Amino acid sequence: MKLFYAPQSPFARKVRVVSIEIGVEEQIELVFIKVLPGTPNTTFQNTHNPLRKIPALETSGGSTIYDSTVICEYLDSLSGVTKMIPADGPERWRTLTNHALAQGMCESAVLIRYETWLRPEPLRWANWTNDQWDRINTGLEWFERNDEAVGGQIDLAQITLGCLLGYMDFRWPDNGWRERYPNISDWYEILMRRPSFSRTIPQDPSPA
Ligand SMILES: N[C@@H](CCC(=O)N[C@@H](CS)C(=O)NCC(=O)O)C(=O)O
Known part of the structure:
Protein backbone atom coordinates (compact mmCIF):
# COMPACT_ATOMS: atom_id res chain seq x y z
CA MET A 1 0.00 0.00 0.00
CA LYS A 2 1.09 3.60 -0.57
CA LEU A 3 0.17 6.45 1.72
CA PHE A 4 0.28 9.88 0.09
CA TYR A 5 1.18 12.11 2.98
CA ALA A 6 3.14 15.09 4.27
CA PRO A 7 5.12 14.94 7.54
CA GLN A 8 3.46 18.06 8.97
CA SER A 9 -0.15 16.98 8.32
CA PRO A 10 -2.18 16.08 11.43
CA PHE A 11 -4.53 14.02 9.26
CA ALA A 12 -1.71 12.01 7.72
CA ARG A 13 -0.20 11.54 11.18
CA LYS A 14 -3.49 10.13 12.42
CA VAL A 15 -3.26 7.40 9.75
CA ARG A 16 0.40 6.70 10.51
CA VAL A 17 -0.32 6.42 14.25
CA VAL A 18 -3.16 3.98 13.59
CA SER A 19 -0.95 1.93 11.24
CA ILE A 20 1.69 1.60 13.98
CA GLU A 21 -0.85 0.88 16.72
CA ILE A 22 -2.45 -1.97 14.78
CA GLY A 23 0.81 -3.32 13.35
CA VAL A 24 0.40 -2.70 9.61
CA GLU A 25 2.99 0.08 9.28
CA GLU A 26 5.43 -2.12 7.38
CA GLN A 27 2.88 -2.79 4.67
CA ILE A 28 2.71 0.94 3.88
CA GLU A 29 5.13 2.91 1.71
CA LEU A 30 5.09 6.63 2.54
CA VAL A 31 4.96 8.89 -0.52
CA PHE A 32 5.49 12.59 0.18
CA ILE A 33 3.22 14.86 -1.81
CA LYS A 34 2.81 18.61 -1.88
CA VAL A 35 -0.76 19.89 -1.82
CA LEU A 36 -1.76 23.46 -1.12
CA PRO A 37 -4.95 25.47 -1.63
CA GLY A 38 -4.49 27.74 -4.63
CA THR A 39 -1.73 25.60 -6.15
CA PRO A 40 -3.52 22.63 -7.67
CA ASN A 41 -1.56 19.40 -7.84
CA THR A 42 -3.49 18.23 -10.89
CA THR A 43 -1.64 14.93 -11.28
CA PHE A 44 -2.62 13.85 -7.77
CA GLN A 45 -6.10 15.29 -8.31
CA ASN A 46 -6.62 13.28 -11.48
CA THR A 47 -5.05 10.04 -10.30
CA HIS A 48 -5.96 9.83 -6.62
CA ASN A 49 -8.17 12.42 -4.93
CA PRO A 50 -10.36 14.90 -6.82
CA LEU A 51 -10.31 17.06 -3.67
CA ARG A 52 -6.47 17.01 -3.87
CA LYS A 53 -6.15 16.54 -0.14
CA ILE A 54 -3.86 14.24 1.78
CA PRO A 55 -3.83 11.66 3.20
CA ALA A 56 -4.88 9.24 0.49
CA LEU A 57 -4.12 5.53 0.54
CA GLU A 58 -3.50 3.46 -2.57
CA THR A 59 -4.42 -0.09 -1.62
CA SER A 60 -2.51 -3.15 -2.78
CA GLY A 61 -5.40 -3.72 -5.19
CA GLY A 62 -4.73 -0.32 -6.78
CA SER A 63 -7.82 1.56 -5.58
CA THR A 64 -7.61 4.79 -3.58
CA ILE A 65 -9.16 5.49 -0.20
CA TYR A 66 -9.55 8.89 1.47
CA ASP A 67 -10.05 10.77 3.81
CA SER A 68 -8.08 10.08 6.99
CA THR A 69 -11.05 8.65 8.89
CA VAL A 70 -11.99 6.26 6.09
CA ILE A 71 -8.35 5.16 5.73
CA CYS A 72 -8.13 4.49 9.47
CA GLU A 73 -11.32 2.42 9.35
CA TYR A 74 -9.98 0.53 6.36
CA LEU A 75 -6.66 -0.28 8.05
CA ASP A 76 -8.47 -1.21 11.25
CA SER A 77 -10.68 -3.64 9.30
CA LEU A 78 -7.70 -5.50 7.78
CA SER A 79 -7.01 -7.55 10.91
CA GLY A 80 -10.63 -8.64 11.23
CA VAL A 81 -10.75 -7.30 14.81
CA THR A 82 -11.46 -3.58 14.93
CA LYS A 83 -9.44 -1.87 17.61
CA MET A 84 -9.72 1.84 16.97
CA ILE A 85 -13.52 2.26 17.04
CA PRO A 86 -15.65 0.03 19.31
CA ALA A 87 -17.78 -2.27 17.16
CA ASP A 88 -21.09 -1.51 18.85
N1 LIG B 1 -10.98 15.70 6.03
C1 LIG B 1 -9.68 15.45 5.48
C2 LIG B 1 -8.78 16.68 5.65
C3 LIG B 1 -7.47 16.53 4.92
C4 LIG B 1 -6.75 17.86 4.75
O1 LIG B 1 -7.32 18.96 4.90
N2 LIG B 1 -5.45 17.77 4.44
C5 LIG B 1 -4.68 18.96 4.16
C6 LIG B 1 -3.24 18.81 4.63
S1 LIG B 1 -3.13 18.78 6.38
C7 LIG B 1 -4.66 19.14 2.65
O2 LIG B 1 -4.58 18.18 1.94
N3 LIG B 1 -4.70 20.39 2.18
C8 LIG B 1 -4.64 20.71 0.79
C9 LIG B 1 -5.77 21.56 0.33
O3 LIG B 1 -6.69 21.83 1.13
O4 LIG B 1 -5.73 21.95 -0.83
C10 LIG B 1 -9.05 14.21 6.14
O5 LIG B 1 -9.40 13.92 7.28
O6 LIG B 1 -8.25 13.51 5.49
Missing part, protein backbone atom coordinates in the same frame (compact mmCIF):
# COMPACT_ATOMS: atom_id res chain seq x y z
CA GLY A 89 -22.86 -0.25 21.93
CA PRO A 90 -22.84 3.23 23.45
CA GLU A 91 -19.00 3.25 23.37
CA ARG A 92 -19.09 3.21 19.59
CA TRP A 93 -21.21 6.36 19.38
CA ARG A 94 -19.22 8.05 22.15
CA THR A 95 -15.93 7.33 20.36
CA LEU A 96 -17.28 8.47 16.98
CA THR A 97 -18.66 11.67 18.49
CA ASN A 98 -15.45 12.44 20.38
CA HIS A 99 -13.58 11.75 17.16
CA ALA A 100 -15.84 14.14 15.24
CA LEU A 101 -14.99 16.85 17.77
CA ALA A 102 -11.23 16.25 17.61
CA GLN A 103 -11.36 15.99 13.81
CA GLY A 104 -13.26 19.30 13.58
CA MET A 105 -10.62 20.90 15.79
CA CYS A 106 -7.88 19.62 13.44
CA GLU A 107 -9.80 21.07 10.48
CA SER A 108 -9.96 24.44 12.28
CA ALA A 109 -6.22 24.35 13.03
CA VAL A 110 -5.28 23.65 9.41
CA LEU A 111 -7.67 26.37 8.19
CA ILE A 112 -6.04 28.86 10.61
CA ARG A 113 -2.65 27.89 9.23
CA TYR A 114 -3.80 28.54 5.65
CA GLU A 115 -5.50 31.79 6.60
CA THR A 116 -2.55 33.23 8.52
CA TRP A 117 0.30 31.95 6.33
CA LEU A 118 -1.00 31.39 2.83
CA ARG A 119 -3.73 33.96 2.29
CA PRO A 120 -2.39 37.32 1.06
CA GLU A 121 -2.20 39.63 4.05
CA PRO A 122 -4.73 42.28 2.91
CA LEU A 123 -7.35 39.53 2.48
CA ARG A 124 -6.95 37.98 5.91
CA TRP A 125 -10.00 38.02 8.17
CA ALA A 126 -9.12 38.18 11.87
CA ASN A 127 -12.69 37.52 13.08
CA TRP A 128 -12.80 34.31 11.12
CA THR A 129 -9.44 33.18 12.49
CA ASN A 130 -10.54 34.01 16.05
CA ASP A 131 -13.73 32.06 15.47
CA GLN A 132 -11.70 28.98 14.46
CA TRP A 133 -9.53 29.38 17.57
CA ASP A 134 -12.68 29.63 19.67
CA ARG A 135 -13.85 26.26 18.31
CA ILE A 136 -10.50 24.68 19.15
CA ASN A 137 -10.45 26.16 22.65
CA THR A 138 -14.05 25.22 23.37
CA GLY A 139 -13.25 21.68 22.24
CA LEU A 140 -10.19 21.56 24.49
CA GLU A 141 -12.30 22.79 27.41
CA TRP A 142 -14.73 19.94 26.72
CA PHE A 143 -11.97 17.31 26.73
CA GLU A 144 -10.51 18.89 29.87
CA ARG A 145 -13.85 18.54 31.70
CA ASN A 146 -14.64 15.06 30.37
CA ASP A 147 -11.62 13.19 31.55
CA GLU A 148 -13.11 9.80 30.64
CA ALA A 149 -12.61 10.93 27.03
CA VAL A 150 -8.85 11.19 27.54
CA GLY A 151 -7.61 7.99 29.11
CA GLY A 152 -8.25 4.27 29.09
CA GLN A 153 -7.98 2.24 25.93
CA ILE A 154 -6.51 4.24 23.04
CA ASP A 155 -9.00 4.85 20.24
CA LEU A 156 -9.42 6.95 17.10
CA ALA A 157 -10.79 9.94 19.04
CA GLN A 158 -7.79 10.09 21.38
CA ILE A 159 -5.37 9.62 18.49
CA THR A 160 -6.96 12.51 16.62
CA LEU A 161 -6.85 14.76 19.69
CA GLY A 162 -3.17 13.83 20.14
CA CYS A 163 -2.48 14.76 16.51
CA LEU A 164 -4.18 18.14 17.03
CA LEU A 165 -2.01 18.88 20.07
CA GLY A 166 1.14 17.85 18.22
CA TYR A 167 0.18 20.13 15.36
CA MET A 168 -0.45 23.01 17.77
CA ASP A 169 3.00 22.52 19.33
CA PHE A 170 4.52 22.44 15.86
CA ARG A 171 2.79 25.54 14.46
CA TRP A 172 2.14 27.61 17.59
CA PRO A 173 4.71 26.55 20.21
CA ASP A 174 3.80 29.55 22.41
CA ASN A 175 0.10 28.71 22.54
CA GLY A 176 0.26 27.74 26.24
CA TRP A 177 -2.48 25.05 26.12
CA ARG A 178 -0.68 22.92 28.73
CA GLU A 179 -1.19 25.59 31.40
CA ARG A 180 -4.85 26.06 30.53
CA TYR A 181 -5.71 22.36 30.26
CA PRO A 182 -3.73 20.42 32.90
CA ASN A 183 -5.72 17.17 32.59
CA ILE A 184 -5.14 17.05 28.85
CA SER A 185 -1.50 17.96 29.39
CA ASP A 186 -0.93 15.03 31.80
CA TRP A 187 -2.68 12.63 29.44
CA TYR A 188 -0.71 13.90 26.42
CA GLU A 189 2.60 13.39 28.18
CA ILE A 190 1.77 9.70 28.60
CA LEU A 191 0.44 9.46 25.04
CA MET A 192 3.72 10.83 23.69
CA ARG A 193 5.58 7.86 25.20
CA ARG A 194 3.87 5.54 22.73
CA PRO A 195 6.14 4.76 19.75
CA SER A 196 3.24 5.57 17.41
CA PHE A 197 3.37 9.18 18.63
CA SER A 198 7.06 9.64 19.40
CA ARG A 199 7.99 8.38 15.90
CA THR A 200 5.57 10.62 14.00
CA ILE A 201 6.23 14.09 15.45
CA PRO A 202 5.31 16.71 12.81
CA GLN A 203 8.16 18.21 10.84
CA ASP A 204 8.61 20.37 7.78
CA PRO A 205 9.17 18.32 4.64
CA SER A 206 12.76 18.15 3.52
CA PRO A 207 13.41 20.68 0.73
CA ALA A 208 14.93 17.89 -1.40
Whole structure:
Protein backbone atom coordinates (compact mmCIF):
# COMPACT_ATOMS: atom_id res chain seq x y z
CA MET A 1 0.00 0.00 0.00
CA LYS A 2 1.09 3.60 -0.57
CA LEU A 3 0.17 6.45 1.72
CA PHE A 4 0.28 9.88 0.09
CA TYR A 5 1.18 12.11 2.98
CA ALA A 6 3.14 15.09 4.27
CA PRO A 7 5.12 14.94 7.54
CA GLN A 8 3.46 18.06 8.97
CA SER A 9 -0.15 16.98 8.32
CA PRO A 10 -2.18 16.08 11.43
CA PHE A 11 -4.53 14.02 9.26
CA ALA A 12 -1.71 12.01 7.72
CA ARG A 13 -0.20 11.54 11.18
CA LYS A 14 -3.49 10.13 12.42
CA VAL A 15 -3.26 7.40 9.75
CA ARG A 16 0.40 6.70 10.51
CA VAL A 17 -0.32 6.42 14.25
CA VAL A 18 -3.16 3.98 13.59
CA SER A 19 -0.95 1.93 11.24
CA ILE A 20 1.69 1.60 13.98
CA GLU A 21 -0.85 0.88 16.72
CA ILE A 22 -2.45 -1.97 14.78
CA GLY A 23 0.81 -3.32 13.35
CA VAL A 24 0.40 -2.70 9.61
CA GLU A 25 2.99 0.08 9.28
CA GLU A 26 5.43 -2.12 7.38
CA GLN A 27 2.88 -2.79 4.67
CA ILE A 28 2.71 0.94 3.88
CA GLU A 29 5.13 2.91 1.71
CA LEU A 30 5.09 6.63 2.54
CA VAL A 31 4.96 8.89 -0.52
CA PHE A 32 5.49 12.59 0.18
CA ILE A 33 3.22 14.86 -1.81
CA LYS A 34 2.81 18.61 -1.88
CA VAL A 35 -0.76 19.89 -1.82
CA LEU A 36 -1.76 23.46 -1.12
CA PRO A 37 -4.95 25.47 -1.63
CA GLY A 38 -4.49 27.74 -4.63
CA THR A 39 -1.73 25.60 -6.15
CA PRO A 40 -3.52 22.63 -7.67
CA ASN A 41 -1.56 19.40 -7.84
CA THR A 42 -3.49 18.23 -10.89
CA THR A 43 -1.64 14.93 -11.28
CA PHE A 44 -2.62 13.85 -7.77
CA GLN A 45 -6.10 15.29 -8.31
CA ASN A 46 -6.62 13.28 -11.48
CA THR A 47 -5.05 10.04 -10.30
CA HIS A 48 -5.96 9.83 -6.62
CA ASN A 49 -8.17 12.42 -4.93
CA PRO A 50 -10.36 14.90 -6.82
CA LEU A 51 -10.31 17.06 -3.67
CA ARG A 52 -6.47 17.01 -3.87
CA LYS A 53 -6.15 16.54 -0.14
CA ILE A 54 -3.86 14.24 1.78
CA PRO A 55 -3.83 11.66 3.20
CA ALA A 56 -4.88 9.24 0.49
CA LEU A 57 -4.12 5.53 0.54
CA GLU A 58 -3.50 3.46 -2.57
CA THR A 59 -4.42 -0.09 -1.62
CA SER A 60 -2.51 -3.15 -2.78
CA GLY A 61 -5.40 -3.72 -5.19
CA GLY A 62 -4.73 -0.32 -6.78
CA SER A 63 -7.82 1.56 -5.58
CA THR A 64 -7.61 4.79 -3.58
CA ILE A 65 -9.16 5.49 -0.20
CA TYR A 66 -9.55 8.89 1.47
CA ASP A 67 -10.05 10.77 3.81
CA SER A 68 -8.08 10.08 6.99
CA THR A 69 -11.05 8.65 8.89
CA VAL A 70 -11.99 6.26 6.09
CA ILE A 71 -8.35 5.16 5.73
CA CYS A 72 -8.13 4.49 9.47
CA GLU A 73 -11.32 2.42 9.35
CA TYR A 74 -9.98 0.53 6.36
CA LEU A 75 -6.66 -0.28 8.05
CA ASP A 76 -8.47 -1.21 11.25
CA SER A 77 -10.68 -3.64 9.30
CA LEU A 78 -7.70 -5.50 7.78
CA SER A 79 -7.01 -7.55 10.91
CA GLY A 80 -10.63 -8.64 11.23
CA VAL A 81 -10.75 -7.30 14.81
CA THR A 82 -11.46 -3.58 14.93
CA LYS A 83 -9.44 -1.87 17.61
CA MET A 84 -9.72 1.84 16.97
CA ILE A 85 -13.52 2.26 17.04
CA PRO A 86 -15.65 0.03 19.31
CA ALA A 87 -17.78 -2.27 17.16
CA ASP A 88 -21.09 -1.51 18.85
CA GLY A 89 -22.86 -0.25 21.93
CA PRO A 90 -22.84 3.23 23.45
CA GLU A 91 -19.00 3.25 23.37
CA ARG A 92 -19.09 3.21 19.59
CA TRP A 93 -21.21 6.36 19.38
CA ARG A 94 -19.22 8.05 22.15
CA THR A 95 -15.93 7.33 20.36
CA LEU A 96 -17.28 8.47 16.98
CA THR A 97 -18.66 11.67 18.49
CA ASN A 98 -15.45 12.44 20.38
CA HIS A 99 -13.58 11.75 17.16
CA ALA A 100 -15.84 14.14 15.24
CA LEU A 101 -14.99 16.85 17.77
CA ALA A 102 -11.23 16.25 17.61
CA GLN A 103 -11.36 15.99 13.81
CA GLY A 104 -13.26 19.30 13.58
CA MET A 105 -10.62 20.90 15.79
CA CYS A 106 -7.88 19.62 13.44
CA GLU A 107 -9.80 21.07 10.48
CA SER A 108 -9.96 24.44 12.28
CA ALA A 109 -6.22 24.35 13.03
CA VAL A 110 -5.28 23.65 9.41
CA LEU A 111 -7.67 26.37 8.19
CA ILE A 112 -6.04 28.86 10.61
CA ARG A 113 -2.65 27.89 9.23
CA TYR A 114 -3.80 28.54 5.65
CA GLU A 115 -5.50 31.79 6.60
CA THR A 116 -2.55 33.23 8.52
CA TRP A 117 0.30 31.95 6.33
CA LEU A 118 -1.00 31.39 2.83
CA ARG A 119 -3.73 33.96 2.29
CA PRO A 120 -2.39 37.32 1.06
CA GLU A 121 -2.20 39.63 4.05
CA PRO A 122 -4.73 42.28 2.91
CA LEU A 123 -7.35 39.53 2.48
CA ARG A 124 -6.95 37.98 5.91
CA TRP A 125 -10.00 38.02 8.17
CA ALA A 126 -9.12 38.18 11.87
CA ASN A 127 -12.69 37.52 13.08
CA TRP A 128 -12.80 34.31 11.12
CA THR A 129 -9.44 33.18 12.49
CA ASN A 130 -10.54 34.01 16.05
CA ASP A 131 -13.73 32.06 15.47
CA GLN A 132 -11.70 28.98 14.46
CA TRP A 133 -9.53 29.38 17.57
CA ASP A 134 -12.68 29.63 19.67
CA ARG A 135 -13.85 26.26 18.31
CA ILE A 136 -10.50 24.68 19.15
CA ASN A 137 -10.45 26.16 22.65
CA THR A 138 -14.05 25.22 23.37
CA GLY A 139 -13.25 21.68 22.24
CA LEU A 140 -10.19 21.56 24.49
CA GLU A 141 -12.30 22.79 27.41
CA TRP A 142 -14.73 19.94 26.72
CA PHE A 143 -11.97 17.31 26.73
CA GLU A 144 -10.51 18.89 29.87
CA ARG A 145 -13.85 18.54 31.70
CA ASN A 146 -14.64 15.06 30.37
CA ASP A 147 -11.62 13.19 31.55
CA GLU A 148 -13.11 9.80 30.64
CA ALA A 149 -12.61 10.93 27.03
CA VAL A 150 -8.85 11.19 27.54
CA GLY A 151 -7.61 7.99 29.11
CA GLY A 152 -8.25 4.27 29.09
CA GLN A 153 -7.98 2.24 25.93
CA ILE A 154 -6.51 4.24 23.04
CA ASP A 155 -9.00 4.85 20.24
CA LEU A 156 -9.42 6.95 17.10
CA ALA A 157 -10.79 9.94 19.04
CA GLN A 158 -7.79 10.09 21.38
CA ILE A 159 -5.37 9.62 18.49
CA THR A 160 -6.96 12.51 16.62
CA LEU A 161 -6.85 14.76 19.69
CA GLY A 162 -3.17 13.83 20.14
CA CYS A 163 -2.48 14.76 16.51
CA LEU A 164 -4.18 18.14 17.03
CA LEU A 165 -2.01 18.88 20.07
CA GLY A 166 1.14 17.85 18.22
CA TYR A 167 0.18 20.13 15.36
CA MET A 168 -0.45 23.01 17.77
CA ASP A 169 3.00 22.52 19.33
CA PHE A 170 4.52 22.44 15.86
CA ARG A 171 2.79 25.54 14.46
CA TRP A 172 2.14 27.61 17.59
CA PRO A 173 4.71 26.55 20.21
CA ASP A 174 3.80 29.55 22.41
CA ASN A 175 0.10 28.71 22.54
CA GLY A 176 0.26 27.74 26.24
CA TRP A 177 -2.48 25.05 26.12
CA ARG A 178 -0.68 22.92 28.73
CA GLU A 179 -1.19 25.59 31.40
CA ARG A 180 -4.85 26.06 30.53
CA TYR A 181 -5.71 22.36 30.26
CA PRO A 182 -3.73 20.42 32.90
CA ASN A 183 -5.72 17.17 32.59
CA ILE A 184 -5.14 17.05 28.85
CA SER A 185 -1.50 17.96 29.39
CA ASP A 186 -0.93 15.03 31.80
CA TRP A 187 -2.68 12.63 29.44
CA TYR A 188 -0.71 13.90 26.42
CA GLU A 189 2.60 13.39 28.18
CA ILE A 190 1.77 9.70 28.60
CA LEU A 191 0.44 9.46 25.04
CA MET A 192 3.72 10.83 23.69
CA ARG A 193 5.58 7.86 25.20
CA ARG A 194 3.87 5.54 22.73
CA PRO A 195 6.14 4.76 19.75
CA SER A 196 3.24 5.57 17.41
CA PHE A 197 3.37 9.18 18.63
CA SER A 198 7.06 9.64 19.40
CA ARG A 199 7.99 8.38 15.90
CA THR A 200 5.57 10.62 14.00
CA ILE A 201 6.23 14.09 15.45
CA PRO A 202 5.31 16.71 12.81
CA GLN A 203 8.16 18.21 10.84
CA ASP A 204 8.61 20.37 7.78
CA PRO A 205 9.17 18.32 4.64
CA SER A 206 12.76 18.15 3.52
CA PRO A 207 13.41 20.68 0.73
CA ALA A 208 14.93 17.89 -1.40
N1 LIG B 1 -10.98 15.70 6.03
C1 LIG B 1 -9.68 15.45 5.48
C2 LIG B 1 -8.78 16.68 5.65
C3 LIG B 1 -7.47 16.53 4.92
C4 LIG B 1 -6.75 17.86 4.75
O1 LIG B 1 -7.32 18.96 4.90
N2 LIG B 1 -5.45 17.77 4.44
C5 LIG B 1 -4.68 18.96 4.16
C6 LIG B 1 -3.24 18.81 4.63
S1 LIG B 1 -3.13 18.78 6.38
C7 LIG B 1 -4.66 19.14 2.65
O2 LIG B 1 -4.58 18.18 1.94
N3 LIG B 1 -4.70 20.39 2.18
C8 LIG B 1 -4.64 20.71 0.79
C9 LIG B 1 -5.77 21.56 0.33
O3 LIG B 1 -6.69 21.83 1.13
O4 LIG B 1 -5.73 21.95 -0.83
C10 LIG B 1 -9.05 14.21 6.14
O5 LIG B 1 -9.40 13.92 7.28
O6 LIG B 1 -8.25 13.51 5.49
